């Protein structure tokens with residue numbers, strides 16, 4: 001299942017006043033939209049920009065950059081069209097001007113999408129509602145059943161693309177577009193901290209929230225250890241990299257001992273047992289399997305629970321093959337599978353000074369530690 005995250009950032013931010021459009025101003029040292037993009041790491045991120053902002057978008061963490069249109073709705077439509085034919089099944093549509101969206105909120109929307117064609121966060125209106133004119137209160141309104149809509153708004157991709165194509169324009173958000181097409185949209189609990197930067201004064205509030213951390217951070221740590229024996233062969237797979245070697249490694253899957261240790265560390269951090277629980281060695285379908293499947297599954301479980309990888313550290317114990325020349329490629333491959341920046345991944349190696357089974361070159365061992373943050 002491929003989930004795309006569309007981050008709309010093609011507006012001009014006129015209500016926020018003079019200067020750079022709000023999504024390009026700095027918040028905690030980074031452009032506002034960069035915070036929003038980072039929150040969706042691991043998904044196929046589409047950044048929608050104004051045609052004049054190409055240079056500003058360079059180097060931002062987005063897999064696709066698309067030019068938006070005159071309205072928010074046009075911008076979303078441009079991104080949905082750009083995703084056609086890419087195998088996307090679900091899409092999360094988020095304002096680039098909401099930099100404080102949390103992993104837990106994203107997980108709630110995705111969770112609700114499992115049983116609905118649309119899902120979006122909202123907060124019940126808690127203040128009294130008035131009408132007013134010329135600085136005077138002119139009336140009151142019943143607030144029962146009224147909600148403030150937030151993003152990300154999540155949908156089945158085909159359904160929301162069809163809804164946008166059929167819509168005549170003028171919708172405030174994608175829930176309105178979806179509902180006009182008869183799609184059901186489930187509501188999940190929004191967050192006060194998930195504010196949309198709209199007026200100049202909102203920046204100070206967002207900066208303060210960032211400085212103190214918007215919520216208690218949940219930190220989980222796990223470790224993993226694995227061993228595979230050498231057998232006949234001409235290569236080994238280690239941390240997703242194929243290394244020519246005079247022997248192979250024995251295992252039900254591709255016997256990637258380093259990837260298995262890391263996968264177990266993530267399962268450990270989630271109290272989810274180990275690879276054997278999720279991919280039993282007795283099941284023939286995993287014979288010769290690419291261990292990337294296991295690592296991607298563990299990270300998928302983590303994200304479904306609102307966690308992302310803080311960092312991980314893998315140590316491979318062997319006399320040979322020499323790991324140093326391959327460590328960079330291993331780091332890059334593990335990061336790619338987990339959908340994180342390579343700076344969060346460390347791969348190193350040690351010999352055991354010719355002692356024990358690794359010293360006698362009977363097999364390879366690997367240890368890993370992973371920290372998950374929510």
Ligand SMILES: Nc1ccn([C@@H]2O[C@H](COP(=O)(O)OP(=O)(O)OP(=O)(O)O)[C@@H](O)[C@H]2O)c(=O)n1
Pocket residue numbers: 008009010011012013014015016023048068069070071072073075076095096097098196197198
């Ligand atoms: N043509 C547009 C208009 C808006 N947006 C994006 O939609 C989000 C929510 O819109 P809003 O807060 O209204 O942003 P602006 O339109 O930029 O603000 P303003 O109305 O003050 O000009 C923002 O991330 C904005 O960049 C967009 O991608 N394309």
Ligand SMILES: C[C@](O)(CO)[C@H](O)COP(=O)(O)O
Pocket residue numbers: 072095148149150151172173174196
């Ligand atoms: C989509 C939205 O963020 C939902 O609250 C909002 O409608 C977009 O901002 P705007 O100020 O209405 O353009």
